Amino acid sequence: MPREENGLLPMRNWSQDRWPEGAKKIGTPRFSEELKPARWPCSFCVMGCHRRITNPKYGSKTAGPEYETLGMIGANLLIDDLEALVKANDLCNRYGIDTVELGGILGWAFDAYEAGIIGRDDTDGVELKWGNSDALLAMIEKIAKREGFGDLLAEGLRACVDVYPETKPYAVEVMGQAVAAHDPRAFFAETITTIASTRGACHIHGFAEAIELGMTIPELGLTEPMDRFEWRKKGYVGAVFQDVQQFWNSLVWCFFYFFSGVNLSDEVAILNAITGWNLTPKDAAKIGERIVNMQQCFNLRMGLDPLKENVLPPKLSVPHREGGAAGRIPPWREILDEYWRTRDWVNGVPRRRKLVELGLEDFAKEIYGY
CATH class of the missing domain: 1.10.569.10 (Aldehyde Ferredoxin Oxidoreductase Protein, subunit A, domain 2)
Incomplete structure (x- = not known):
């Protein structure tokens, strides 16, 4: 369409x-x-x-x-x-x-x-x-x-x-x-990409819309395409795609290869062959998760207020009257809450236990004092 x-x-x-x-x-x-x-x-x-x-x-x-x-x-x-x-x-x-x-x-x-x-x-x-x-x-x-x-x-x-x-x-x-040319009113998975990227609105800081276009990541449990107007699990999906995107970015690996038939397992296998490592797709996602948490800690250090900043812009809170997304608005607060729960963050702030789990003790000490 x-x-x-x-x-x-x-x-x-x-x-x-x-x-x-x-x-x-x-x-x-x-x-x-x-x-x-x-x-x-x-x-x-x-x-x-x-x-x-x-x-x-x-x-x-x-x-x-x-x-x-x-x-x-x-x-x-x-x-x-x-x-x-x-x-x-x-x-x-x-x-x-x-x-x-x-x-x-x-x-x-x-x-x-x-x-x-x-x-x-x-x-x-x-x-x-x-x-x-x-x-x-x-x-x-x-x-x-x-x-x-x-x-x-x-x-x-x-x-x-x-x-x-x-x-x-x-x-x-x-x-x-x-906000880039991807309206979250038409594809609800774009909600997190739009409002909760660590660099501001960015459609390729975890292109979660892909799962509504038929692209899956079975290695991480996303085995089936999702309806674009279903909001449940879109916070979780947003987190998974962000993690994978940060793994790609850390390799300086082009995002668009995702659309070429090269999957996450292929990418990890290529990396292992080059480095002699023995990573799994879940290891790759964990690397990406660590990166996202580091980025969020940096934003918090610089004064980010997630409750103030991670919101859907007013124009995108008004539904279309006609067209393929008529009458639709993503329940962005619910999707954002699910995203934060998936990340083990409280109102956008990573819990201390999550930072320690990821080996980010220095960041935990900076935020929590110990």
């Missing part, structure tokens, strides 16, 4: 229910017919996730925009001009701008402009109207060069809200990081 149809795709800064015609203009099959993309794999990779545009009308053989980019600076801003999105993607690659964060920040700005909270005097004369691809391209240049309104946008969503506090409901973020 297309992501616009199943409710996963953000539209109009997460406030619109459907955008079928716009999605057709920037999605398949038009994407392939217009851009004529060719596989562009990393060295020796069997996956080849990247796509290089070969249509000569685009001038250079540049990387084509991927889903997150099309979702966040396309659908989220109601921009259906594929040629402009290709140019915007290329500019972001060259300037080192994350397109997820850019889409979240500009979604905030477009909302604030529509509400009359900011105007052309604030935006250097640029009309931040939905669907305005010229505004998108102008703001990328301003952000990259720290010019005018772009200087504020470059500081991120929370800095923008500090200047315009009445716009806080328009900032769809967790811990200051924009």
Whole structure:
């Protein structure tokens, strides 16, 4: 089912229910017919996730925009001009701008402009109207060069809200990081990924949505796909996927190999062959669990208040009226409670016994004094 149809795709800064015609203009099959993309794999990779545009009308053989980019600076801003999105993607690659964060920040700005909270005097004369691809391209240049309104946008969503506090409901973020193009109202397993990642909202800090797409981790007890609107066990699933993701990250192992047929047992076997170790998949998960707990302890040291920060943004607490996720809101408090119980944390704080179990006595002493 297309992501616009199943409710996963953000539209109009997460406030619109459907955008079928716009999605057709920037999605398949038009994407392939217009851009004529060719596989562009990393060295020796069997996956080849990247796509290089070969249509000569685009001038250079540049990387084509991927889903997150099309979702966040396309659908989220109601921009259906594929040629402009290709140019915007290329500019972001060259300037080192994350397109997820850019889409979240500009979604905030477009909302604030529509509400009359900011105007052309604030935006250097640029009309931040939905669907305005010229505004998108102008703001990328301003952000990259720290010019005018772009200087504020470059500081991120929370800095923008500090200047315009009445716009806080328009900032769809967790811990200051924009939510990526994976709506937890459509896939409840995304709840933990969205609100309880140790780095703020992050769809690949444990891509638990995968189990609702049919991907399982039988080595860790996740043997069957799960219904996307079933909330029970999604806190547990979120923790398991986070642990495995941190194991991958510690190896500098590409996340996308998970979709290639290479499973956790294969990865552990490869690691054992290289190192001479004798790890099991459960050992790998325990390594990941240790990493997550260390990250959380660091966040707590730096002042994180989990009860304040680990919450679903207001816009994502309003159900869609139409589409494949109509009427759905994940019971995020219940899912979060289950997640914390799975981790043996109390309101986001690891219990001393858990830290000791993981060999993190120094962290336990820092938090508990002994």
